[in-house]
Amino acid sequence: MGQVIGIVNQKGGVGKTTTAVNLAASLAAIDKKILLIDFDPQGNASSGVNIDKEEASHNIYHVLSGEVTLEDAMIVCEIPTLFAISGHRNLAAAEVELVNEVGREFVLKNLLDPIKDQFDYIFVDCPPSLSLLTVNALTASDGVVIPIQAEYYALEGVRDLVGTIELVKKRLNPSLQITGIIVTMYDERTNLSQQVLQDVKGFFGNQLYKTVIPRNVRLSEAPSFGKPAMLYDIKSKGAQAYLKLAKEFLNGQKIRSRKGA
Secondary structure, three states: OOEEEEEOOOOOOOOHHHHHHHHHHHHHHOOOOEEEEEOOOOOHHHHHOOOOOOOOOOOHHHHHOOOOOHHHHOEEOOOOOEEEEOOOOOHHHHHHHHOOOOOHHHHHHHHHOOOHHHOOEEEEEOOOOOOHHHHHHHHHOOEEEEEEEOOOOOOOOHHHHHHHHHHHHHHOOOOOEEEEEEEEOEOOOOHHHHHHHHHHHHHHHHHEOOOOOEOOHHHHHHHHHOOOHHHHOOOOHHHHHHHHHHHHHHHHHHHHHHHHO
């Protein structure tokens, strides 16, 4: 069965969209069929896979509003097994429009459930807030990947996020799990990065991925060319880190599958 994975952190600038784009692309490159949904009004994930969110004929807002189907909004990316649905600034309006909907927390889940088995994984790049859009993504998701920047105050707010995840699990989505935590923007030369890594490991234990994502110029440059890092410079440390993360992600999924058998 296909899995829906939310990429979530309510703090901005932590590598959330970078992780969504590059993990999705890395898995697609190893022959997994992937759908990336840009669920952030800023639409940065769309730019990261060379979709002009202003020019795209359909986007996730059109899907939420019932104008088109998910299939209508899907765009095939440069990697043939990677599909994407564009975000748009109108998603901010969707927050208001969904408030009076019956079952408003389940709108995205109801859209994804019929098509999720067409893909190995569906990644939802969430907005940097604990908003109704994020709650929709959590309600629709089987698992959550949380990127945490290797900077001071890294864990600030993460307790609130974990609390929200537990609340959604209790009230809306009993199967929701934290799939993994990924430390981003890591600089092994600094004591700060090393200390943050230890703090995150102490807080999350074995939920923390062994792979860390380094600070890397090529990784930062890639979105301006509309490419995931592996298509921009596959030999770069950033691209190699996400390919390694993809393999660790898959291995974790296999382990969970065996335990559930």
